[in-house]
Amino acid sequence: MSTVSALAYKVIRSLILEGRFIPGERLKEEELTDLCGVSRTPVREALRRLALEGLVVLTPHQGAQVAEIGEIELQEIYALRAMIESHAAGRAAKRIALSAIARLKVLAGQMEDAVAQAVRRRQTKLYERYTTANSEFHRIIMEAADSPRLSAMATLVVEVPLILRTLARYSESELSRSLHHHRELIEAFEARDEDWASSVMRCHIRAAAQAVVRPEGEAEPAGNDQGQPLGQVG
Amino acid sequence: MSTVSALAYKVIRSLILEGRFIPGERLKEEELTDLCGVSRTPVREALRRLALEGLVVLTPHQGAQVAEIGEIELQEIYALRAMIESHAAGRAAKRIALSAIARLKVLAGQMEDAVAQAVRRRQTKLYERYTTANSEFHRIIMEAADSPRLSAMATLVVEVPLILRTLARYSESELSRSLHHHRELIEAFEARDEDWASSVMRCHIRAAAQAVVRPEGEAEPAGNDQGQPLGQVG
DNA sequence: GCCCTCGGATTTGTATACAAGAATATCACG
DNA sequence: CGTGATATTCTTGTATACAAATCCGAGGGC
Known part of the structure; x- marks a missing residue:
């Protein structure tokens, strides 16, 4: 994909897998916006996808956080x-x-x-x-x-x-x-x-x-x- | 969830499962906008989720269509x-x-x-x-x-x-x-x-x-x- | 007559503005 | 000094406006 959403997805995913965000840490959309250099819309899409993949959990009106695993x-x-x-x-x-x-x-x-x-x-x-x-x-x-x-x-x-x-x-x-x-x-x-x-x-x-x-x-x-x-x- | 995105997801999913959209049929965002009574943003989120679940396939810049299964x-x-x-x-x-x-x-x-x-x-x-x-x-x-x-x-x-x-x-x-x-x-x-x-x-x-x-x-x-x-x- | 090219229309992708809900701080009261 | 209600602030959710890409058709050339 050549879309910006895909970029945001890769960046955020990498940040999580590289340990830049620890499990349980909250991921604020605006913060990710800066890190990815894109607007909130593609960041949100990326987070939704990561949630479906289990890397982050997101609760309505409370945003996303890195999944914790027991x-x-x-x-x-x-x-x-x-x-x-x-x-x-x-x-x-x-x-x-x-x-x-x-x-x-x-x-x-x-x-x-x-x-x-x-x-x-x-x-x-x-x-x-x-x-x-x-x-x-x-x-x-x-x-x-x-x-x-x-x-x-x-x-x-x-x-x-x-x-x-x-x-x-x-x-x-x-x-x-x-x-x-x-x-x-x-x-x-x-x-x-x-x-x-x-x-x-x-x-x-x-x-x-x-x-x-x-x-x-x-x-x-x-x-x-x-x-x-x-x-x-x- | 009490969000509008969840509503759009349910509506579109139902429409597909009820056969209102046949496999291979293209799903235009604006059309779904009318059917769901919400704006394009939640519709897009719903489509992304349905894509992850395999019900629709979406190709960049060409939109979504109901998955075809051989x-x-x-x-x-x-x-x-x-x-x-x-x-x-x-x-x-x-x-x-x-x-x-x-x-x-x-x-x-x-x-x-x-x-x-x-x-x-x-x-x-x-x-x-x-x-x-x-x-x-x-x-x-x-x-x-x-x-x-x-x-x-x-x-x-x-x-x-x-x-x-x-x-x-x-x-x-x-x-x-x-x-x-x-x-x-x-x-x-x-x-x-x-x-x-x-x-x-x-x-x-x-x-x-x-x-x-x-x-x-x-x-x-x-x-x-x-x-x-x-x-x-x- | 067929194919290629170019331009308009349509549709998706992205950014931003606005609305609504949640978290937090402040202030009053016990 | 602690507790609770309220107001403020921050964050997310939604709508809309704009940009970019694709599709489709008209026109011209071969």
Whole structure:
């Protein structure tokens, strides 16, 4: 879209996802007007859309505020995400192009490299490379599912947790498992086995949920590996 | 909401669902302005919301038109509905109140009566009583699932097919099966068996999909029963 | 006769002005 | 000094005016 409304939407959405506005914070239209450089009308449209997507809640005559998400709500969201993405993986298994599978392999490799480096150097700066590749990985699968409505639902549950800015703390073993999930998923795609693909994706998301929901300081079951903080997970 | 935007939303939505606007028909803002008795601003907000819900599609600088739904798209929608409602049924099994179960029994009975009457009198006017009870049946389950996001997704896939105004043609045996599904669902709830409930609901929706997707004149497998036309099914 | 181009009309997108409701501060009273 | 009613101020909701883009038809060229 080349409309100003779309711009306002992107700007406000970015501000929220980047943490410039914290959950519960009130969003005054005039304030956003300044930040976006547009008038109130497109700002209002953007807010309405963000509300439909669950990033903000808006109450009549009281304006908008960034959505707040509780622990149990987060659980619920991850359950929905497991449902949606596993469904997508199933559809993708029957539809995904070979070129897309090739791309998935590249991305899986990149994530493996990123983890290997981080582990070797004992650094926790895994974020960027991993999450970028991971996001594209999931996006490709969702696109291969070729269902606009499913995609719409996915954004509903993928983006909302991001406003929490909770870095999932993956243990080394959990990271390893995640990487194996990626490879297994690719195998399932190559086998065109939708049930297999769907099942792997479900595991993948449920496992991610564990790493996210687990509170900051809570220790992993055993081992001396410190958690690897990651942005978008799964 | 007591705002005028909400009014415009309801009015336009009703007009579409009642078939006053046919799929593909263009919706001019000024025209809707007259029909709703409000100015363009709330009309535009309503259209944006309806677009997010999938009832209308809007292209920049070209306005809105009622969504068109193809055969394969309808299949896709029913697949999503099966996913969502079965998930809801599973959650509901663990949460639904006994009073709600009691209400489900009443509704199941009403639907059975409606079908019995229609069959006895050989009349096809089953619509009202059945669909009303059926809608409430499904709504109760969705509410029992207690997940606002899931509910939002449900409206996304439940309402859109309605703009087609395709009456599902249920054969007598299919109707009977549907009624049995209702009873089985209730049993699953009483047993608090989420997997059972989820599975039954999935069957229920998939069966409904068959009755809807099947073209107008296509005959049922066997038997001399003429199709029972129903509005909202499943 | 057909197609392309240009101009008017129509329609959507955006800004702004005005109205209505909610939050807050002030002042009077207990 | 605390409490409550009231008034002010601020914010949102709605209407309208203006700008920009698209659509449609007339006219001319090929």
